[in-house]
Amino acid sequence: MSLSKAIAFYHSIAIEGGYVYHYSLDLKEKWGEGKTDDFTIEVQAPGTPAVGESFLRAFKVTGKQEYLNAAKDAAYALIKGQNELGGWEHKIYFNRPLGTMVSFDDNQTQGAISFLMALDQEIDDTKLDSSIAKALEMMVRSQLDHGGWPHRYPEQHNYHDFATFNDQGINDCIRVMLEASKYYDDTAFEQSLHKAGRFLILSQLPPPQPGWAQQYNAYLQPAWARSFEPPSVCPQVTLHNINTLLDLFEFSNERIYLEPIHDALRWLRESQLPNGKWGRFLEIGTNKPLYYDRDRIRVNSLEELSLERRTGYGYEIDIANNLMSTKSRFDRVFHSALTTSEDDQVGSHAVDYLQLEEHVKEIIASLDQHGRWIASNDKFRAETPGERWNGQYRTEDRISSALFNKNIATLCQFLESNKN
Numbered sequence: 001m002s003l004s005k006a007i008a009f010y011h012s013i014a015i016e017g018g019y020v021y022h023y024s025l026d027l028k029e030k031w032g033e034g035k036t037d038d039f040t041i042e043v044q045a046p047g048t049p050a051v052g053e054s055f056l057r058a059f060k061v062t063g064k065q066e067y068l069n070a071a072k073d074a075a076y077a078l079i080k081g082q083n084e085l086g087g088w089e090h091k092i093y094f095n096r097p098l099g100t101m102v103s104f105d106d107n108q109t110q111g112a113i114s115f116l117m118a119l120d121q122e123i124d125d126t127k128l129d130s131s132i133a134k135a136l137e138m139m140v141r142s143q144l145d146h147g148g149w150p151h152r153y154p155e156q157h158n159y160h161d162f163a164t165f166n167d168q169g170i171n172d173c174i175r176v177m178l179e180a181s182k183y184y185d186d187t188a189f190e191q192s193l194h195k196a197g198r199f200l201i202l203s204q205l206p207p208p209q210p211g212w213a214q215q216y217n218a219y220l221q222p223a224w225a226r227s228f229e230p231p232s233v234c235p236q237v238t239l240h241n242i243n244t245l246l247d248l249f250e251f252s253n254e255r256i257y258l259e260p261i262h263d264a265l266r267w268l269r270e271s272q273l274p275n276g277k278w279g280r281f282l283e284i285g286t287n288k289p290l291y292y293d294r295d296r297i298r299v300n301s302l303e304e305l306s307l308e309r310r311t312g313y314g315y316e317i318d319i320a321n322n323l324m325s326t327k328s329r330f331d332r333v334f335h336s337a338l339t340t341s342e343d344d345q346v347g348s349h350a351v352d353y354l355q356l357e358e359h360v361k362e363i364i365a366s367l368d369q370h371g372r373w374i375a376s377n378d379k380f381r382a383e384t385p386g387e388r389w390n391g392q393y394r395t396e397d398r399i400s401s402a403l404f405n406k407n408i409a410t411l412c413q414f415l416e417s418n419k420n
Contacts, residue, residue, distance in 0.1 A: 002364045003058060003411050004066075009371030010051065010404055011070040015041050016094050017077035018048040023399040025374070031398075032091060034383055039095040041077060043088045043108045046402040048074050049115040054408040056119055061415045068122065075119050078112050079131045085153065086138030088112050102138065102153040104164065110172035113139070117176075117183055136180055139173065140188050146220065147199030149173040159215065159225045163199070165237045166214040166225065170196070171244045178251055197248045200241060201260055209287060210263040211238035211271075222284065228292040228309060232281035235271055238264050239319055242326055246333055261330055268323055277316040291315055307391040353417060360414045363407045373407055375400040 010019075013027060018041030022031040029035070032042040041048050052074030059067035081092030087102030087109040102109050113135045120128050142153040148163025149170050155161050164170060174196050181189040203216055211233040213222035222231035242261050249257040271287060272278055279289025291299050293309050302315055309315075366373055375398050382392040 002367050003062070003408070003415075004064070005371035006367060006373065006404065006408065007055060007058060007067055007070060007371075011055075011066075011073070013399075014070075014073060014077070015039070016080065017073035017075075018042075018081075018092060019051045019074070019401055020047060021401050022375075022378070022380070025372075025397055025399065027399075031380070034381075035385070036091075039093060041081070041092050041094075042090070043078070043081070043092060043112055044090055044106045045111055046400075046405050048077055048092075049111040050405050051401055052078075052115045053118065054405045056115070056122070057412045058408060059122070061412045061419075071119055072123070072125075075116055075128060078116065079127055082112075082131055082134065086134040086136075087142075087153070101156075102142065103151075104142075104149055104153070104169045104173060105151060106167045107172045109135070110176045113176050114179055117179055121183065136176075136184075136186075136189070139176060139180075140192055143173075143192055143195060144199075146202070146218075147195035147197070148203070148216065149196075151215075151225075159223065162215045162217055162223050162225070163203070164215050164225070165212055165234075165241065166229070168240050170199075171240050174244055174247070178247060181251070193248065193251065197245075197252070197254075197257060200245060200248070201256065204241075204260045204264070205233055205284070207263060208267070209233045209282070209284065210260070210267050211235065211282075212241050213237065214281075227294055227296045228313065230281055230290055230292055230296075231284065232290055233284060233287070234281060235268055235278040236280065236317055236319055238268060239322055239326055242330065246329060249333060258330075258334060265323075265327055265330065268319075272320075273316065275316070276320065277318050280315050280317055289316070308389055311391055312389065356410070356414055356417065359410055363410055372399055373403050374398070375403050 013023060015038060020030045020032045020036050020040070020042050030037065032040065032047065043049065052071050055067050055071035055074065059071060077092065078088070081098065082088060083098040083100065085102050089099040089101055089103050090108055104110065113132070116128060116132050120132055143149055144163055146163070150161050151164040151169060152160040174193065177189050177192050177196065181193065203212060203220055204210055205212065213232060214229060214234050214237055215223045215225045217223040224231060242264055245257045245261060271282060273289065281290040282288065283290050291302060291305055293299060293305050299305055302310060305315070368374065377395050378398045378400065379393050379395045381389050382394045383389055
């Protein structure tokens with residue numbers, strides 16, 4: 001009942017089948033990356049592809065046709081906004097001509113393709129088939145000669161042309177090609193993955209800093225991106241790349257993908273700051289954290305950055321839990337199995353189920369009479385059009401796509417566990 005009510009409400013606020021990030025309770029104000037309008041949807045998560053994935057997962061768990069219809073509407077919104085190149089930009093503007101650029105930033109194009117391919121496994125639709133074929137042909141065509149993917153496509157004649165790991169750009173491209181290889185019989189996808197895996201191995205920096213940079217130029221050298229993103233070794237990028245190497249090993253069973261990981265994990269452990277976090281950018285040669293403000297102004301600490309940069313960008317990050325889980329995953333893959341008894345597994349699963357059940361009760365109780373989950377006292381940037389953000393915030397109750405996706409995922413997980 002709660003699942004149906006929540007999905008019916010969210011489907012009712014769609015714009016041409018698509019979604020933005022936040023809505024005011026009266027639906028008069030809408031936000032994506034900043035204020036938006038009634039003719040615009042977001043391609044980046046938690047927008048249209050992510051909401052579509054939520055609908056699709058609910059359909060797969062329950063078999064309810066109305067959930068599939070909602071997922072199809074989200075897919076058609078994306079298809080309508082797919083440009084001639086075969087990809088997407090950050091947003092789709094239904095009252096403007098289609099864009100002429102493909103963005104691989106923040107899982108934008110990649111997330112759209114993943115959702116469309118997942119839906120394609122459930123329905124037979126010629127529009128969907130054509131869109132996916134066009135998108136995957138673009139993925140192969142846009143891959144750089146050395147195996148990476150750029151930040152944007154086609155060439156922009158600036159840093160957007162560089163191979164970009166920032167915000168998991170290349171990692172998400174590899175994920176798309178792994179999914180395509182699973183779903184469709186085309187050797188081009190396997191060849192693309194081989195090129196990408198080779199690039200991952202070649203782009204690892206040498207000891208004593210065997211991690212990866214956020215961006216690489218055509219000579220595989222760490223490169224500047226924006227004025228506050230210097231050439232450097234990046235712990236978070238390194239962690240993501242380790243997981244992608246494990247994905248490639250599990251796909252191919254080629255041990256070459258495991259070889260870079262030991263040294264990278266050791267370097268990550270050694271690079272933790274005294275405050276328990278990791279610098280986003282570590283200087284090549286010294287391993288010291290780098291702090292650059294806008295206009296490439298280097299300062300010595302987080303506190304010396306401008307308010308806008310200090311609060312608007314993660315110069316220091318906590319990757320401790322992700323590092324631990326990645327190390328555990330590597331150990332499982334490398335040593336084939338964990339030494340956990342069956343009884344321990346059963347007990348652990350019982351505890352997990354009880355915790356999940358309590359969480360589900362909270363989610364159901366928090367759904368209001370209209371079928372909305374409200375993000376209470378949501379804090380967000382107070383922006384003035386045409387001006388750089390001054391560090392000020394607004395706080396109010398809003399409808400949140402991220403909260404919707406999270407709660408739908410939990411409800412579906414609960415239903416799946418009951419099935420099993």
